[in-house]
Amino acid sequence: MKYSQLFSKTLKQVPHDGESINAKLLVQAGFVRQEMAGVYSWLPLGLRVLRKIEQIVREEMDAVGGQELLMPMLHPKANWVQTGGWDSIDVLFKLNSRTGNEYALGQSEEEIVTPLVMSRVQSYKNLPVQVYQIHWKFRDELRAKSGVMRGREFLMKDMYSFHADEKDFLRFYKLVKEAYLNIYKRIGLTAKVTEASGGSFSKKISYEFMVLTDAGEDDILYCEKCDFCVNVEIAKVNVGDTCERCGRGELKQARASEVGNVFDLGQKYPKDFDLTFVDEKGKKHHPWMGCYGIGISRAVGVIVEASHDDRGMIWPASVAPMDVHLISLRAKDSKTQGEIDQAAQEIYDGLLNMGIEVLWDDRADATPGQKFADADLIGIPLRMVISEKTLKEKSVEWKERASEKAQLIKREDVLKKIRSV
Ligand SMILES: [Zn+2]
Structure with a gap:
């Protein structure tokens, strides 16, 4: 979705x-x-x-x-x-x-x-x-x-x-x-x-x-x-x-x-x-x-x-409205934007093909702050972010809602890693 x-x-x-x-x-x-x-x-x-x-x-x-x-x-x-x-x-x-x-x-x-x-x-x-x-x-x-x-x-x-x-x-x-x-x-x-x-x-x-x-x-x-x-x-x-x-x-x-x-x-x-x-x-x-x-x-x-x-709900995975909250951020130039959108689309399609439910925050008019605040409020257990920074590292930022720690995961490893959680 x-x-x-x-x-x-x-x-x-x-x-x-x-x-x-x-x-x-x-x-x-x-x-x-x-x-x-x-x-x-x-x-x-x-x-x-x-x-x-x-x-x-x-x-x-x-x-x-x-x-x-x-x-x-x-x-x-x-x-x-x-x-x-x-x-x-x-x-x-x-x-x-x-x-x-x-x-x-x-x-x-x-x-x-x-x-x-x-x-x-x-x-x-x-x-x-x-x-x-x-x-x-x-x-x-x-x-x-x-x-x-x-x-x-x-x-x-x-x-x-x-x-x-x-x-x-x-x-x-x-x-x-x-x-x-x-x-x-x-x-x-x-x-x-x-x-x-x-x-x-x-x-x-x-x-x-x-x-x-x-x-x-x-x-x-x-x-x-x-x-x-x-x-x-x-x-x-x-x-x-x-x-x-x-x-x-x-x-x-x-x-x-x-x-x-x-x-x-x-x-x-x-x-x-x-x-x-x-x-x-x-x-x-x-x-x-x-x-x-x-x-x-x-x-x-x-x-x-x-x-x-104090930021929002934290759903147990078994009853969460979706499994993954995917966020794609805005880039400064349209070429990079195209690359971010494409990377997000690939992750989105890959997850859906595995039967994983994804909410993809694809809004063009929302700031990173708004997207992060909404993700915390909605409380889906796992958040993935694709930005200019993660693009350079060929990665996504992976963060569990219940944890403060975020980590970078190589894009090619995302589907493998999600199978293990
Ligand atoms: Zn007793």
């Missing part, structure tokens, strides 16, 4: 809505545009990040046997009345139709998925079932804040599992926990798992996946020596206590941001809809359910909060 043709450019002005670092950097770098509080358009660079996270999540959910489907965002009121959610969930978005009917916009989909899955499950032989979707969700927040981390509309992966009993749910939960930890590692985040009591009446117990970041909304206590971790709000332990799990570590306190959760739903929803399966002896039972969420648009914000400096 040539920067001159990129639809959404960086903004010179820092947006006023600078209450959170992720909103400020994502808007300024042209990754998103805020349409109203808590609602964003995802522009080409931002959408690429969103899609990469989505794909990693999809691969890990498929690996534990999840089957992807797509359920509606618009839900009939009757299903929400049946579960009690219509009156008890204050963030539920409710719509009135001119037909006189009322609807809800999904903020979670137990109300749809339970009757859907149970229409295909009659016997214990049909269980377990695990299905998921990656879809937009809605929350009627009074105050949307924290940029893309807490929107009124957000992209989420939600998986639901159905089991013959709680033991089977716990077996499956362990698989999902490992898959979640893989996901966070792959997208460049270090997550810890807390165990917490459920947030609403229907939820027995929940597991929260937390990333340590000063921008977080929660305080957690964690052990440095093992994986013990609890939310301070519910903790029976204190900072400085010896860890009760390993008996060795001391508990530390940190700010953290929730990036995923698991709810043990028990039999609530199948009971609400009176949906059952029959066991080997022909006896009817309500299945046991689990719900597993990961906020995908939220993860974009958490990554920015966890990985930036």
